[in-house]
Amino acid sequence: xxxxxxxxxGMKDITSEKxxxxxxxxxxxxxxxxxxxxxxxxxxxxxxxxCLSEGPSADAIQRVHxxxxxxxxxxxxxxxxx
Amino acid sequence: xxxxxxxxxGMKDITSEKxxxxxxxxxxxxxxxxxxxxxxxxxxxxxxxxCLSEGPSADAIQRVHxxxxxxxxxxxxxxxxx
Numbered sequence: 001x002x003x004x005x006x007x008x009x010g011m012k013d014i015t016s017e018k019x020x021x022x023x024x025x026x027x028x029x030x031x032x033x034x035x036x037x038x039x040x041x042x043x044x045x046x047x048x049x050x051c052l053s054e055g056p057s058a059d060a061i062q063r064v065h066x067x068x069x070x071x072x073x074x075x076x077x078x079x080x081x082x
Numbered sequence: 083x084x085x086x087x088x089x090x091x092g093m094k095d096i097t098s099e100k101x102x103x104x105x106x107x108x109x110x111x112x113x114x115x116x117x118x119x120x121x122x123x124x125x126x127x128x129x130x131x132x133c134l135s136e137g138p139s140a141d142a143i144q145r146v147h148x149x150x151x152x153x154x155x156x157x158x159x160x161x162x163x164x
Contacts, residue, residue, distance in 0.1 A: 005123050005132050016162045023164035041087050041134070041160035048158055050087050050132065052123070076130055078123035080098045082105035 001034075001054045002079065004061050006072035012047030019049065025068035026051075033060040052078075083116075083136045084161060086143050088154035094129030101131065107150035108133075115142040 019042050026037045035055035042049045051072070055061050058075040065072050101124050108119045117137035124131045133154070137143050140157040147154050 003123070005125070014162060016164075019162050019164045040164040041085070042162040042164075043087070043158035043160050044162060046158060050160070076125035076128060078125050078132070080096060080101050080124040080126060082098075082101045082122040082124075 001056065002077055003052070003054050003081070004058060005076045005078045006051045006053065006061060006065070007074040007076075008049040008051070008070060009073050010047050011042060011049050012044065014042045014044050014047065014049065022049075022068065022070055023051075025070075026064055029067055030055075030064050033064050035060050035064050037064070083138065084159055085134070085136050085163070086140060087158045087160045088133045088135065088143060088147070089156040089158075090131040090133070090152060091155045092129050093124060093131050094126065096124045096126050096129065096131065104131075104150065104152055105133075107152075108146055111149055112137075112146050115146050117142050117146050119146070 023040050037053045039052045105122050119135045121134045
């Protein structure tokens with residue numbers, strides 16, 4: 001399993017409730033792709049959302065996000081951490 | 083204290099050792115700005131590094147990164163999390 005950071009743009013004025021709904025929509029189906037979304041952070045000012053996940057591939061991460069209705073704009077493998 | 087996600091570009095081929103060194107350079111001086119760098123994730127393929135921190139302001143985060151020799155390209159307050 002690899003770790004990924006994905007980025008969503010265009011989420012200006014996102015609320016805590018909306019982020020929670022979006023995250024829950026991922027959690028509800030992630031198991032089908034062998035993915036787990038661990039954390040999400042949102043900057044409502046610029047409309048940027050970061051999601052930290054683990055899974056078998058960036059494609060698997062994107063399939064979950066797409067099916068949940070919010071495809072990522074970037075997905076970065078992050079094999080190096082500190 | 084607020085939470086921030088900052089982004090560094092141009093770190094292509096960064097190694098685990100280099101990320102650890104950079105993170106340790108932040109940790110060594112962060113207290114002077116009331117900042118704490120919690121985690122860092124690197125994608126050596128695209129040269130992107132994400133740092134999660136907490137502190138009094140984005141300026142304080144940037145002052146630590148600048149003094150440690152690696153100013154961030156973007157610093158996002160992330161008041162909303164899931």
